[in-house]
């Protein structure tokens with residue numbers, strides 16, 4: 584039986600970013616250095632496949648530090664942690680390694696600097712997301728106010744409109760955030776902040792590639808996890824860029840083939856925590872059903888790499 588033709592557009596860049604790559608390396612190197620078990624507070628990155636792979640090698644994932652025994656190393660996830668967490672690990676004399684992405688740490692430093700200068704902070708982010716919790720937890724309670732939407736900006740009650748600064752989560756929608764920043768600047772003209780926002784290069788580049796790819800594709804799939812903020816944003820960006828059907832899939836098994844009936848092209852991308860092997864699995868699933876032609880839609884090239892902490896580069 585002949586297979587129907589299908590063009591697969593592959594967004595580039597897609598998938599793993601430098602922060603995720605570093606965080607996974609940190610867990611692997613810690614396992615080599617100290618042996619199993621190594622404890623990891625929160626999913627090191629938001630991807631079940633990655634987490635399951637590390638669990639098989641001896642990583643134990645917990646949500647809170649108190650679940651870790653004091654005599655085993657603990658690693659903090661790429662999303663960052665409130666200041667109280669490493670402080671507690673130090674108090675318990677634990678060996679800990681911070682896998683917070685350096686681009687998240689940069690936001691922590693910005694927030695601390697503004698606080699030292701006497702400014703109250705506003706954070707643009709998603710309530711409850713570990714990165715938001717981590718960034719807000721850099722400063723004392725009440726010093727960081729969270730806004731999620733333009734409507735929140737109208738409601739937020741600040742101490743002094745003349746002494747304000749803002750930071751953002753790194754994985755937000757570039758376009759939505761621009762609207763929220765504009766609303767903040769309109770209501771609080773004296774507010775200080777980064778040049779545009781703190782959205783990282785990887786989030787920006789993946790959204791740009793989707794904007795270029797989505798209008799050409801009859802449907803679009805984002806390989807990623809439901810709790811991955813940057814993956815969810817890619818689905819939204821795809822829909823807004825004109826792709827009527829944009830869905831998140833964790834793996835090939837999640838593809839709704841019935842919904843794709845009759846299409847001639849599909850765009851594929853992946854969130855920053857999704858490994859390339861899962862993208863290949865999705866492509867192979869299409870190859871099994873269609874006569875596939877792959878076309879890459881490249882909007883940027885990335886060569887960012889972050890070093891792992893020195894403690895892991897030194898012999899045990």
Ligand code: SF4
Pocket residue numbers: 600601602603661684685686687753754783784785786813855
């Ligand atoms: S998405 Fe951006 S901020 Fe998050 S880990 Fe990757 S590079 Fe770092």
